[in-house]
Amino acid sequence: MTHAWVVYESMFGNTREVAQAVAEGLREGAQVEVHEVSTASPLPPDLDLLVVGGPTHAFGLSRASSRDDAATKAHRPVESATMGVREWLAALDGASVPTAYATFDTRVNHPRLPGSAAKKAAKRLRRLGGTASADPQSFWVEGTEGPLVDGELERARGWGRALARR
Numbered sequence: 782m783t784h785a786w787v788v789y790e791s792m793f794g795n796t797r798e799v800a801q802a803v804a805e806g807l808r809e810g811a812q813v814e815v816h817e818v819s820t821a822s823p824l825p826p827d828l829d830l831l832v833v834g835g836p837t838h839a840f841g842l843s844r845a846s847s848r849d850d851a852a853t854k855a856h857r858p859v860e861s862a863t864m865g866v867r868e869w870l871a872a873l874d875g876a877s878v879p880t881a882y883a884t885f886d887t888r889v890n891h892p893r894l895p896g897s898a899a900k901k902a903a904k905r906l907r908r909l910g911g912t913a914s915a916d917p918q919s920f921w922v923e924g925t926e927g928p929l930v931d932g933e934l935e936r937a938r939g940w941g942r943a944l945a946r947r
């Protein structure tokens with residue numbers, strides 16, 4: 782059976798919810814673990830599929846400064862305070878990256894801005910020698926702190942199901 786990890790970064794919890802929904806979908810055809818990015822090392826040697834997701838910050842992957850910005854906006858402690866997908870990917874050893882990967886992000890629905898953390902993460906994984914199992918996917922939130930737009934968790938489950946069939 783396909784062994785998949787879903788690795789996510791999340792400040793306010795929206796990307797975590799999407800990660801969990803993607804994992805639910807994947808479980809229809811894969812053995813899946815979900816890991817918050819600061820606890821997602823090392824990758825197991827028998828991994829078949831790596832799914833990586835994070836919030837879009839300033840048109841791309843978060844940085845320490847944008848995470849600090851999120852922390853000042855948040856009404857409770859942010860989840861991924863110490864590191865993000867950008868730093869995690871930079872530290873990844875290409876030899877441990879499974880051939881197949883897929884990336885997603887969360888982004889604000891109105892106004893729809895250019896730039897996507899998922900596209901940036903996909904570029905890095907491609908450079909590490911991986912092959913995309915799907916196009917980078919964005920899931921929409923109503924505002925900086927969320928909530929997710931209605932129907933996005935169901936769409937995330939469906940995306941996960943489709944990934945498991947590839």
Ligand SMILES: Cc1cc2nc3c(=O)[nH]c(=O)nc-3n(C[C@H](O)[C@H](O)[C@H](O)COP(=O)(O)O)c2cc1C
Binds near residue numbers: 790791792896
């Ligand atoms: C510092 C900062 C910069 C952001 N920049 C963008 C952006 O460029 N485009 C966008 O669509 N959303 C942007 N957002 C909104 C985030 O995408 C949103 O907070 C995120 O999807 C929520 O996910 P989370 O709860 O997992 O952190 C930004 C949010 C923060 C805090």
